[in-house]
Amino acid sequence: MEKEINKVLIIDDDEDVLFAAKMLLKKHVKEVLIEKDPRKIPFLLNQGTYDVILLDMNFSQDTTSGKEGMHWLEQIKERDPQAVVILITAFGDVETAVEALKNGATDFVLKPWQNEKLLATIHSAAKLKSSYNQVSKLQQEKQQLEESIDAPFKSIIGESKALKNVFTIIDKVAHTDANVLILGENGTGKELIARALHKKSSRKDNSFVSVDMGALTDTLFESELFGHKKGAFTDAKTDRAGRFEIADKGTIFLDEIGNLGPSLQAKLLNVLQSRTVTRLGSNEAKPFDARLICATNEDIHNLVGKGDFRQDLLYRINTVEIHLPALRDRVEDIPLLAEHFISIYGSKYKKSVKSLDQSTIRLLQKYDWPGNIRELQHAIERAIIMTDNEALQPDDFFFLTSKGNVMEKHEMEDSFNLEDVERQTIQKAIKIHGGNISKAADELGLTRASLYRRLSKYDIS
Incomplete structure (x- = not known):
């Protein structure tokens, strides 16, 4: 029979008890460790973790009061709060048992024990330890998942005056529970700002729940936000909490709130005024305590007009407004953002790209970026996938010409740097002649050797 319990530690100053317990448990436990000196407990805990620890209540210094056992129980729980400890004593004092349980013991058995009862107690304790381990693993996985989701945006990148103004507002508002409305074009990082507000708030250890209001149909709105009871509608197979309930004690972020229709606005306003939600199919109003952050790319004041x-809904959601600048209004941040994305995607695609050529930076700063930071991110990712260069060149962004802002017209515009002009002229000649070096050299009035030297100089492949 496969042994379900991995490791048990037994601590008792009676060698006969240790021997008897080990003989009983070795058929059910993969590894049984025994120790008669409780002073070795700190050392043993440093050596690993145990599914169950059996701890005597009374040692040689004090054979009746149980104080020594209580002391070592405290020491164990201090070093490992999730340790599962079963206390053993020959003196069945109910008050001692209650005190032990209050101090963190999992269970309490008497000597001499009944073998079947001791085994049942240890198996139950081991299952409890397993559940602790599973919860810990899930928490770690959740943390890693959140870190993975946030990985490209661990901090808000930029040093422009426009962005520093946003930082100032975040610092002033984050520690309050004021409702915040974030305004800005698509791709400016509204959810990133909402997460920054949450992480700097007193609610940071609780949930951040994001809802894309623009993706909710009228029929899904109440179910998603307020929850439903089993049988409330055809597909309601079980009870389900809504996003407001899940966000209790944390932050709820309602993105694209400007897309809500009139009837849904009324329902949302009612919930925000009452600070309660009622699940579909229920008459019970459940209170919630969530910090509200909303965002939209619409001119919401114009929509009100x-x-x-x-x-009245706008009054509810915009105690404080944060206006995010478009990327074209903070062009000095483009190099920092680009380097950030180069680091991410260079590693992701195992490419040796490390930087941008200076002419590329100037080129990117002249582009309007209608898709803002999100468009820059995608542009860098695509350029890294396609390039063979270690430093991204202007030609690596040729695809941006289809976006309505023709990049080619900028390549020579406003640049009087001779090296830039020469590099760009060589690149155009090679492009025109389909990569034929001889024809490109003739077009440029150079020998093949001279052209090769310039290709090397400018790292043109």
Whole structure:
């Protein structure tokens, strides 16, 4: 029979007890360690973890009160809060048992024990330890997942004045529970700012729940945000908590709130006013305590003026407004952002790309970036996938010409640097002649050797 329990530690100053327990458990436990000196407990805990620890209540210094056992129980729990400890004593004192359980013991058995009862107690304790381990593993996986999700955005990248103004507002607002409305074009990083507010708040150890309001249909709105009871509608197979309940004690982020229709605005306003939600199919109003952050790329004040967004709802959601600048309004941050994305995607695709050529930086700063940071991120990723260079060149971003901002017209524009002009002229000649070096050299009035020297100089492949 396969042994389900990996490791048990037994601590008792009675060698007969240790021997008897080990003989009983070795049929059920892969490894049984015994120790008669409790002073070795710190050393033993440093050597590893145990599914179950059997600890005597009374040692030679004090054979009746159980104080020594309580002392060592405290020492064990201090070093390993998730340790599963079963206390053993020949003196069945109920008060001692209750005190031991209050101090963190899992269970309590009497000597001389009944073998079947001791085995059942140890198996139950081992299952409890297994559940602790599973919870710990899930928490670690959750943390790693969150870190992975946030990996490209572990910090807000930029040093421009426009972005520093945003930082100032975040510092002032984050530690309050004020409702925040983030305004900005698509791709400017509104969710990133919302997460920064959450991480700097007193709610940072609780959930951050993000909801894309633009993706919710009218029929899904109440179920997703407020939850539902089993049988509330055809596909409601079980009870389900809504996003507001899940965000309790944490932060709820309602993205693209400007897309809500009038009826849904009214329902949301009612919830925000009452600070309660009622699941579909239920009459019970559940209170919630969540910090509200909303965002939209719409001109929400214009929507209010046209009657498309409720004025009273706007009052509820925008105690503080944060306006995110478009990338074209913070061009000095483009090199920092580009280097950040180069580091991420160079590693992801195992490419040796380390930087951008200076002419490439100037080129990227002249582009309007209608898709903002998200478009820059995708542009860098695509350029790294396709390039053979160690430093990204202007030609690596040729695909941006289809975006409505023709890049080619910028390649020579406003640049009087002779090396830039020469490099770009060589690249164009090679491109025109399909990579034929001889024809490109003739076009440029150079010998093949001279052209090769310039190709090497400018790292043109």
